[in-house]
Amino acid sequence: MSETAAKLPPESGAAVMELKAGSLEDRIARLEQQLQGLERRAVSNRATIVVFSGDLDKVLAGLVIATGAAAMGLEVSMFHTFWGLSALRKQRKVRGKNLLEQAMNVMTPAGLGSLTPSKLSFAGAGAAILRKMMKDKGVQSPEELFALARELGVKVLACEMSMDVMGIHRDELIDGVEVAGVAAYLGDAADSKVTLFI
Amino acid sequence: MSETAAKLPPESGAAVMELKAGSLEDRIARLEQQLQGLERRAVSNRATIVVFSGDLDKVLAGLVIATGAAAMGLEVSMFHTFWGLSALRKQRKVRGKNLLEQAMNVMTPAGLGSLTPSKLSFAGAGAAILRKMMKDKGVQSPEELFALARELGVKVLACEMSMDVMGIHRDELIDGVEVAGVAAYLGDAADSKVTLFI
Amino acid sequence: MSETAAKLPPESGAAVMELKAGSLEDRIARLEQQLQGLERRAVSNRATIVVFSGDLDKVLAGLVIATGAAAMGLEVSMFHTFWGLSALRKQRKVRGKNLLEQAMNVMTPAGLGSLTPSKLSFAGAGAAILRKMMKDKGVQSPEELFALARELGVKVLACEMSMDVMGIHRDELIDGVEVAGVAAYLGDAADSKVTLFI
Numbered sequence: 287m288s289e290t291a292a293k294l295p296p297e298s299g300a301a302v303m304e305l306k307a308g309s310l311e312d313r314i315a316r317l318e319q320q321l322q323g324l325e326r327r328a329v330s331n332r333a334t335i336v337v338f339s340g341d342l343d344k345v346l347a348g349l350v351i352a353t354g355a356a357a358m359g360l361e362v363s364m365f366h367t368f369w370g371l372s373a374l375r376k377q378r379k380v381r382g383k384n385l386l387e388q389a390m391n392v393m394t395p396a397g398l399g400s401l402t403p404s405k406l407s408f409a410g411a412g413a414a415i416l417r418k419m420m421k422d423k424g425v426q427s428p429e430e431l432f433a434l435a436r437e438l439g440v441k442v443l444a445c446e447m448s449m450d451v452m453g454i455h456r457d458e459l460i461d462g463v464e465v466a467g468v469a470a471y472l473g474d475a476a477d478s479k480v481t482l483f484i
Numbered sequence: 485m486s487e488t489a490a491k492l493p494p495e496s497g498a499a500v501m502e503l504k505a506g507s508l509e510d511r512i513a514r515l516e517q518q519l520q521g522l523e524r525r526a527v528s529n530r531a532t533i534v535v536f537s538g539d540l541d542k543v544l545a546g547l548v549i550a551t552g553a554a555a556m557g558l559e560v561s562m563f564h565t566f567w568g569l570s571a572l573r574k575q576r577k578v579r580g581k582n583l584l585e586q587a588m589n590v591m592t593p594a595g596l597g598s599l600t601p602s603k604l605s606f607a608g609a610g611a612a613i614l615r616k617m618m619k620d621k622g623v624q625s626p627e628e629l630f631a632l633a634r635e636l637g638v639k640v641l642a643c644e645m646s647m648d649v650m651g652i653h654r655d656e657l658i659d660g661v662e663v664a665g666v667a668a669y670l671g672d673a674a675d676s677k678v679t680l681f682i
Numbered sequence: 683m684s685e686t687a688a689k690l691p692p693e694s695g696a697a698v699m700e701l702k703a704g705s706l707e708d709r710i711a712r713l714e715q716q717l718q719g720l721e722r723r724a725v726s727n728r729a730t731i732v733v734f735s736g737d738l739d740k741v742l743a744g745l746v747i748a749t750g751a752a753a754m755g756l757e758v759s760m761f762h763t764f765w766g767l768s769a770l771r772k773q774r775k776v777r778g779k780n781l782l783e784q785a786m787n788v789m790t791p792a793g794l795g796s797l798t799p800s801k802l803s804f805a806g807a808g809a810a811i812l813r814k815m816m817k818d819k820g821v822q823s824p825e826e827l828f829a830l831a832r833e834l835g836v837k838v839l840a841c842e843m844s845m846d847v848m849g850i851h852r853d854e855l856i857d858g859v860e861v862a863g864v865a866a867y868l869g870d871a872a873d874s875k876v877t878l879f880i
Contacts, residue, residue, distance in 0.1 A: 310508055310509060310512060310706055311706060313512050313516065314512060314706060314709050314710060314713065317512065317515050317516065317519060317713050318709065318713065320519055320523075321519065321713060321716055321717065321720070324519070324522055324523065324526055324720055325716075325720065326529065327526035327527055327528060327529070328526060328720055328723035328724060329527070329677055329723055329725070330723060331722065331723070331872070333868075333871075333872070336545070336549075336680070338541075338542065338545055338682075340603075343734075343764055343765075344734065347732070347734055347763060347764060347879075350843065350864055351732075351864060351867075351868070354864040354865060354867075354868050355868050355872075358865065358868055358869075358872075360868075360872060367545060368541055368545060369541075369603060384620075386613060386616065386617055386620075387617075390604075390617070393604055394603075394604075405736075405765060405790075406786075406789055406790075415782060416847075418782065419782055419783075419786070419847050419848065419849075420847050422780070422782075423846045423847050425843060425846070425847055447548065447623060450621045450623070451614075451617050451618050451621050451623055452617065453617075468548055468549060468552040469552060469556065471549075471552075472531075472549070472552050472553050472556055472558075472678070473556075475531075475677070475678045476529070476531070476553075476556070476558060476677045476678055477677070478677070478678075479725055479871070479872045479873070479874070479877075480868070480871045480872055480874075480877045481677075481678045481679055481680060481877055482680070482732070482877060482878070482879040483545075483680040483681060483682050483879060484734075484879050508706055508707060508710060511710050511714065512710060515710065515713050515714065515717060518717055518721075519717065522717070522720055522721065522724055524727065525724035525725055525726060525727070526724060527725070527875055534743070534747075534878070536739075536740070536743055536880075538801075565743060566739055566743060567739075567801060582818075584811060584814065584815055584818075585815075588802075588815070591802055592801075592802075645746065645819075645821060648819045648821070649812075649815050649816050649819050649821055650815065651815075666746055666747060666750040667750060667754065669747075669750075670729075670747070670750050670751050670754055670756075670876070671754075673729075673875070673876045674727070674729070674751075674754070674756060674875045674876055675875070676875070676876075679875075679876045679877055679878060680878070681743075681878040681879060681880050
């Protein structure tokens with residue numbers, strides 16, 4: 287380009303500029319187009335976690351990651367589904383449920399306080415032991431971590447389809463939980479830098 | 485810049501332009517370079533799921549996410565490995581297998597129809613109960629969800645190394661499954677907005 | 683713009699250029715701004731894996747993915763937490779531990795060599811059988827895969843909080859492991875194309 291410009295007589299500077307600007311404009315137009323394409327291929331500063339498990343240790347891991355991410359400024363969503371719904375229950379309810387739902391209700395834990403770890407049940411004492419070990423080391427309890435998550439603005443979603451299948455009613459869940467479908471989860475997940483299934 | 489231009493005699497307009505265009509060109513060149521770098525740091529509208537588990541509840545979660553994502557327009561790959569291969573088996577085969585392979589063959593489920601949930605076995609009735617609870621609420625069966633996934637273009641991959649280790653032959657898998665290595669999985673995963681290990 | 687240009691006499695070409703360049707400059711400025719925004723929404727050629735599980739089969743899956751990713755040129759971090767710390771232990775130590783820590787120490791595996799699979803324990807022979815099946819097919823052992831991961835530059839992190847809670851001391855871990863907090867994990871994860879929780 288500069289060579290061509292050098293060969294031209296000085297008075298045609300404006301014409302050279304026209305050419306140059308034209309080519310610059312082409313490059314800008316191309317950049318604009320590429321950028322538009324890239325916008326669709328970018329994600330946000332966001333972490334989205336499926337909490338499928340209802341095991342105390344796994345729910346804890348989810349809470350530690352969620353609160354850590356929120357503290358670092360990421361927007362965080364936790365989508366509780368299947369056994370993970372147990373962590374969001376505040377009460378057992380039997381009325382208005384069919385037999386299978388009642389059985390499911392009784393056989394699954396209701397609330398963080400009834401979750402047990404996936405390993406080392408220690409004849410049922412596993413949760414108490416894990417909690418004691420955490421307390422001994424000054425680590426926040428599951429309940430404190432959950433409260434912290436809420437404070438930090440972590441969005442807590444309960445999977446509508448799982449609730450329906452397991453017969454868990456909205457009034458059995460703790461307050462502030464949003465009931466949502468898989469599409470809501472995927473909307474967040476497809477805009478996230480971190481996506482996990484726990 | 486416009487102030488400088490105003491002070492210059494009219495005949496030097498072309499020279500000013502040259503300068504300006506030069507600086508614009510520099511900025512465009514820098515943009516082009518940055519954009520090229522960003523292209524390598526972008527991902528596609530894609531979800532890639534490792535199905536490691538052969539538990540009915542987890543495979544179901546994978547199918548619900550996969551079909552939901554495909555319905556939303558994401559390209560979806562499911563990479564079945566280890567126990568997750570069970571979901572893709574259509575038959576048991578003993579011939580041409582060594583003793584360990586035969587034992588593995590007999591002791592792992594063959595097909596969606598033989599998967600059991602990870603919790604609440606209900607003395608072996610767990611799968612039947614989960615299926616009934618899903619049907620009662622009008623949720624599609626695992627088989628229907630899998631068929632829907634295929635219809636929506638979800639790519640189903642079977643992990644070659646796991647097949648080899650477990651002694652599962654290609655003709656034991658349902659049709660339309662692609663046998664692939666971890667590199668194929670990673671190729672998809674490293675171009676995905678959503679990556680999960682189930 | 684072109685209309686305005688058409689009305690101007692030919693000698694004012696430089697002025698037209700001024701206008702045009704001005705508009706080009708605006709577009710470039712806009713592009714620069716958008717690009718800066720996109721930089722924050724991009725990730726790197728990186729895979730970050732939480733190894734929460736201490737099951738041999740799951741740890742193996744993590745190692746296969748990690749080495750595969752590293753071989754493909756991705757930067758890989760493995761963040762071992764909870765039961766996943768077992769894979770990084772080189773010895774059992776009882777001294778300087780309280781009773782619960784000693785119990786935890788004894789009841790959890792120490793090192794890749796003591797991990798057992800999540801399914802098919804075969805009355806305790808599960809690990810030996812899985813290892814034999816892998817060897818029969820020429821697949822690298824867990825120990826070889828781990829060594830390969832290190833050779834390929836995979837970063838191996840041990841979760842500080844879990845170590846603290848479970849009473850695992852730094853000198854119980856194999857060499858070359860970095861003890862790190864959840865913030866270090868999240869720093870890597872939020873810059874990754876592939877994020878998994880195993």
